[in-house]
Amino acid sequence: MITSIAGLLTECSPLRAVVELQGLGYEVHIPVTTAEKLPAPGATVKLHTLVIYREDAQTLYGFASAAERDFFRMMIETVSGVGPKLALTIMSRMSLPVLEASIRDGDVAGLSKCPGIGKKTAERLVVELRAKVGAGGGPSPVAGSPEGAASAAGSAAPAGNTVFRDAVLALGALGYKPADADAAVRRAQIALGADATTEKLVKRALAG
Numbered sequence: 001m002i003t004s005i006a007g008l009l010t011e012c013s014p015l016r017a018v019v020e021l022q023g024l025g026y027e028v029h030i031p032v033t034t035a036e037k038l039p040a041p042g043a044t045v046k047l048h049t050l051v052i053y054r055e056d057a058q059t060l061y062g063f064a065s066a067a068e069r070d071f072f073r074m075m076i077e078t079v080s081g082v083g084p085k086l087a088l089t090i091m092s093r094m095s096l097p098v099l100e101a102s103i104r105d106g107d108v109a110g111l112s113k114c115p116g117i118g119k120k121t122a123e124r125l126v127v128e129l130r131a132k133v134g135a136g137g138g139p140s141p142v143a144g145s146p147e148g149a150a151s152a153a154g155s156a157a158p159a160g161n162t163v164f165r166d167a168v169l170a171l172g173a174l175g176y177k178p179a180d181a182d183a184a185v186r187r188a189q190i191a192l193g194a195d196a197t198t199e200k201l202v203k204r205a206l207a208g
Contacts (some may be wrong), residue, residue, distance in 0.1 A: 005028065005060075006044065006047060008020040015088070017038060071099070079128045089114065100133040163201065
């Protein structure tokens, strides 16, 4: 099984990347949250991958981290009615920490806002994955609250780094939903760099 691929990034779009390795170009389907982190074409890149085999096709899916790849696999193997295409859509809408927090907190309303997901699918995500994403964690903040957004975002930042978490918390206090706050701060951090302060991240996120 191909668990990762490293090579030259020759093409990139929000849902697709082409990685050239030893003269072969591999088409990799990716979520938007991974595309955001990719360098410009021409640079070297590594993606954590999962191959889905079908009778008439072999499709390669890639992610920025092994944790994202493993969560993608867990969704399609565990949740009835969720195939690779829908799982990729879900992971394009929310970063992994916010997605896990939404499932753990039973935020069916928030999950239902993902394109292509109705209430029933959101409920299945919660029912069938809640125990898996909640392992080892204490009581979670209330879904949809600023604290819930900060808690989810905090695990996306390096250990000891509270800048990302504090920026999401600030947006939550201003009325942003957890997923929207997470996405806005992700974009701001990509634009400003990893050393940006909380204040700069918040200002950039509010500027759009």
